Amino acid sequence: MKSILITGCSSGIGLQTAHDLRQHGWQVLATCRKQADCDTLEKDGFTSFTLDYADPQSVKDASAQALELCEGKLQAVFNNGAFASPGLVEDLPREALRDIFETNVIGQIDLINQLLPVMRAQGEGTIINCSSVLGFTGLPFRGAYCASKFALEGLSDVLRMELRDTPIHVVLIEPGPITSQIRENSIPHFEKWINVAQSAQRERYESEFNPRLYKNTNKPDRFELPASAVSAKVIKILDSNNPRPRYYVTTPTYISGVLKRLLSTRSFDSFLARW
Secondary structure, eight states: OOEEEESOTTSHHHHHHHHHHHHTTOEEEEEESSHHHHHHHHHTTOEEEEOOTTOHHHHHHHHHHHHHHTTTOOOEEEEOOOOOOOBOGGGOOHHHHHHHHIIIIIHHHHHHHHHHHHHHHHTOEEEEEEOOGGGTOOOTTBHHHHHHHHHHHHHHHHHHHHTTTSSEEEEEEEEOSBSSSHHHHHHHHHHHHOOGGGOTTHHHIIIIIHHHHTOOOOOOOTTOBOTHHHHHHHHHHHHOSSOOSEEEESHHHHHHHHHHHHSOHHHHHHHHHHO
């Protein structure tokens, strides 16, 4: 039985992927940031333990625990855990950027580096990093998240090239709108870091952004797909002997990928402004 370590399994993409890979015959090591979420997963029959990207000791301990549970043979890792910290770039304090980069970038690369020696020794390994359409497309109010995903993509591209002569694959998944709790979970970060009352663009928050952030409806976003759309790509990657460097998920990702190649920067900006 092959083993995979998945982060961010409390809900959404991580939880769906954990269920689908277990059904697909994988030993799933499902991690969460909070112990209560791990307890819920364990009741559902998963092997689960905590992993907090922002805590270096947690990353180190979780890596060691994962390798112990799979007897030193871990075939794959899916870096899925992340969060959003919305706000206009001009309103983002230094601490907000440091906070999101610790989790969305630094902790993920730290986890990879903890596991790479084992993958080298066993002669195989697949590293899957969950980026986003916002990993190559910038949108207003999402600057911190975009920056973290752009950084993750850059590091993934370089790591892929650095490992090109090894049997270790580095793959990016780039979803667009997926059913999850990322919007709801971003609200505490927004309220912690952004002082709307003092913003030079207060009216823009109140008319354009806040109604979307605090919307009280379960109506899906335009082009939104369930988390299973991502887990299906994860399975496709793991089933492949030579997976592609990137996998798009959702219509907005495909459209943005094509138009970014075809249009000038200003034309692409104009398109996004009308989206």
